[in-house]
Amino acid sequence: MSWFEKYNALKTIIIKEYLRFIRIWIQTVLPPAITTALYFIIFGKLIGSQIGDINGYKYMDYIVPGLILMAVITNSYGNVVSSFYSAKFQKSIEELLVSPTPNYLILIGYISGGVARGIIVGIVVTLVAMYFSDIQVHSYTLSLFVFILTATLFSIAGFINAIYANSFDDISIIPTFVLTPLTYLGGIFYSIEMLPDFWQTLSLANPILYMISSFRYGMIGTSDTDITTAIMIIIGFTLVLFTFAMHLLNKGTGIRQ
Amino acid sequence: MYALEIEHLKKTYSSGTKALKGVDLKVEKGDFFALLGPNGAGKSTTIGIVSGLVNKSAGSVKIFGYDYDTHQAQAKSCIGLVPQEFNFNQFERVIEILVNQGGYYGIPRPQAYKRAETYLRQLELWDKRNDMARELSGGMKRRLMIARALIHHPKLLILDEPTAGVDIEIRRSMWDFLTKINKQGTTIILTTHYLEEAESLCKNIAIIDHGRTIEDTSMKTLLSQLNTETFILYLQSPINDTHNLKSHDLSPFDIHVLDENTLEISIHEKMQFNHLFKLLTDNGIQVLSMRNKTNRLEQLFMRLVDKNRNNSELIETLEQTSHTENLDG
Ligand SMILES: Nc1ncnc2c1ncn2[C@@H]1O[C@H](COP(=O)(O)OP(=O)(O)OP(=O)(O)O)[C@@H](O)[C@H]1O
Ligand SMILES: [Mg+2]
Numbered sequence: 001m002s003w004f005e006k007y008n009a010l011k012t013i014i015i016k017e018y019l020r021f022i023r024i025w026i027q028t029v030l031p032p033a034i035t036t037a038l039y040f041i042i043f044g045k046l047i048g049s050q051i052g053d054i055n056g057y058k059y060m061d062y063i064v065p066g067l068i069l070m071a072v073i074t075n076s077y078g079n080v081v082s083s084f085y086s087a088k089f090q091k092s093i094e095e096l097l098v099s100p101t102p103n104y105l106i107l108i109g110y111i112s113g114g115v116a117r118g119i120i121v122g123i124v125v126t127l128v129a130m131y132f133s134d135i136q137v138h139s140y141t142l143s144l145f146v147f148i149l150t151a152t153l154f155s156i157a158g159f160i161n162a163i164y165a166n167s168f169d170d171i172s173i174i175p176t177f178v179l180t181p182l183t184y185l186g187g188i189f190y191s192i193e194m195l196p197d198f199w200q201t202l203s204l205a206n207p208i209l210y211m212i213s214s215f216r217y218g219m220i221g222t223s224d225t226d227i228t229t230a231i232m233i234i235i236g237f238t239l240v241l242f243t244f245a246m247h248l249l250n251k252g253t254g255i256r257q
Numbered sequence: 258m259y260a261l262e263i264e265h266l267k268k269t270y271s272s273g274t275k276a277l278k279g280v281d282l283k284v285e286k287g288d289f290f291a292l293l294g295p296n297g298a299g300k301s302t303t304i305g306i307v308s309g310l311v312n313k314s315a316g317s318v319k320i321f322g323y324d325y326d327t328h329q330a331q332a333k334s335c336i337g338l339v340p341q342e343f344n345f346n347q348f349e350r351v352i353e354i355l356v357n358q359g360g361y362y363g364i365p366r367p368q369a370y371k372r373a374e375t376y377l378r379q380l381e382l383w384d385k386r387n388d389m390a391r392e393l394s395g396g397m398k399r400r401l402m403i404a405r406a407l408i409h410h411p412k413l414l415i416l417d418e419p420t421a422g423v424d425i426e427i428r429r430s431m432w433d434f435l436t437k438i439n440k441q442g443t444t445i446i447l448t449t450h451y452l453e454e455a456e457s458l459c460k461n462i463a464i465i466d467h468g469r470t471i472e473d474t475s476m477k478t479l480l481s482q483l484n485t486e487t488f489i490l491y492l493q494s495p496i497n498d499t500h501n502l503k504s505h506d507l508s509p510f511d512i513h514v515l516d517e518n519t520l521e522i523s524i525h526e527k528m529q530f531n532h533l534f535k536l537l538t539d540n541g542i543q544v545l546s547m548r549n550k551t552n553r554l555e556q557l558f559m560r561l562v563d564k565n566r567n568n569s570e571l572i573e574t575l576e577q578t579s580h581t582e583n584l585d586g
Binding site: 001002004005006008009011012013016086087090091092094095096097098099100101102252256257 | 270271305308309310311312329330331333334336338340342343344345346347349353354356357358359360361362363364365366405
């Protein structure tokens with residue numbers, strides 16, 4: 001394929017993925033807006049007012065970055081896992097498999113769809129947050145960088161989940177039993193400095209902690225972890241998962257007998 | 258150079274099923290080629306490998322000279338596939354399905370849209386362009402898959418049972434359509450279980466069974482192997498004891514009485530109808546009408562497949578015996 005043809009192929013996948021979740025926005029964009037609004041009301045306003053400051057920040061302001069990032073993680077992951085799995089399930093993935101579109105473009109296309117949903121949901125949740133708290137941005141570059149990288153990482157993770165999935169149950173197992181616990185324990189609602197030593201050390205093994213920490217640093221300027229290390233860790237995970245997803249696609253795992 | 262050249266193709270599925278044990282096929286450019294075989298013979302598996310949906314276990318595939326292992330993108334660009342099972346997103350609109358498929362082949366959207374319009378009109382689906390795929394009838398879905406397979410102007414169109422579940426009228430218009438694009442230069446490979454369809458459309462033919470090619474020849478050559486044909490004769494008045502069907506004259510013809518008004522007669526190519534009818538008339542039997550018992554290709558097909566069944570049973574027994582011997586040794 002020429003570069004122009006590759007460009008058209010990638011564009012097609014991205015447009016298709018984008019239209020898919022926009023068309024069903026009631027299932028894809030509205031729920032995170034409602035959930036975060038509830039978090040803000042319950043944790044921010046009602047309970048938060050009893051808690052006081054963390055690291056010198058109002059509790060509400062402290063949890064905003066984590067809640068935004070949590071929405072991005074769930075939605076990027078969810079977008080790719082359900083879109084790719086249903087393409088597998090309906091066999092429409094064969095439309096791509098018979099075409100000359102190279103595997104890396106298929107992967108990048110699906111990731112872009114997940115990132116696009118992450119961005120749209122991120123914007124919506126941020127708008128909701130602005131109603132409850134004064135959003136300030138410490139570093140736009142860092143915030144955006146971490147935001148996009150996180151969305152990318154979880155889109156790839158969703159893709160890998162979809163490749164292995166053999167039923168609709170399989171696409172909710174990882175989100176329920178791995179993703180949600182890790183996100184909640186990743187320091188959205190607290191600083192890990194508040195934990196006993198043992199739990200603090202254990203938390204450092206949770207990759208999501210690094211994302212929330214650096215995103216929070218980008219937004220309000222305080223962090224649980226060293227920013228450079230955090231970013232290296234996120235980039236490292238992204239590269240490893242990307243390579244692994246490419247390997248699975250090339251082998252045809254789950255999509256070619 | 259062939260449009261498609263398959264050598265020693267083998268496939269063992271992860272379940273352990275040996276779907277292909279050695280398929281060889283050569284399809285000339287411009288051919289209208291029938292790929293026949295009973296259920297489970299390995300037709301769809303072969304097509305799956307050729308179109309990139311199934312990984313082969315061994316053997317080689319070349320498409321217009323492009324080796325599948327080294328020039329996959331070029332090879333894929335030459336092929337348009339109409340699969341046996343529906344494989345589009347049921348919730349996408351007809352027009353979107355076509356434009357997107359064009360995109361995957363690198364065609365810009367406006368151009369893909371124009372092509373989609375051409376094919377949807379030709380296949381009488383243009384009115385349905387904004388319907389969701391799941392809202393189409395079975396026959397419409399088949400035609401949608403034909404339009405989709407043509408969007409990138411493939412040089413080789415492969416259709417896996419395109420007329421299954423399609424009514425007679427649409428089937429005929431599909432045949433006309435396929436004949437037309439074949440005349441315009443598209444090589445076509447077709448699988449079907451309607452043998453009269455293969456007989457009337459296809460120039461060359463291969464039969465596979467149990468994962469092996471058992472015949473690969475021209476339709477003419479194959480049909481000329483059929484040296485006896487069986488006919489059903491409908492009689493004006495019932496047969497009775499006064500009619501001597503066992504008479505010496507009639508004995509070269511293999512005659513069975515199906516019921517008192519119907520006879521089944523097998524005629525060798527060397528025998529003459531005139532002779533037969535004269536003898537029947539002499540015996541006081543009046544024939545009202547007659548028809549072929551089965552389609553000619555069907556008779557041949559059954560014979561070849563039966564023969565192969567015995568052969569492959571023999572091969573399997575031999576393989577098992579040698580296997581046992583190896584174990585013993
Ligand atoms: N995905 C699969 N996994 C395991 N075995 C399979 C798979 N697909 C096909 N087979 C087996 O491979 C063999 C060949 O099947 P294939 O679908 O190629 O036959 P076919 O000639 O297309 O038959 P039909 O006329 O019924 O469509 C069969 O024994 C079938 O059970
Ligand atoms: Mg089949």
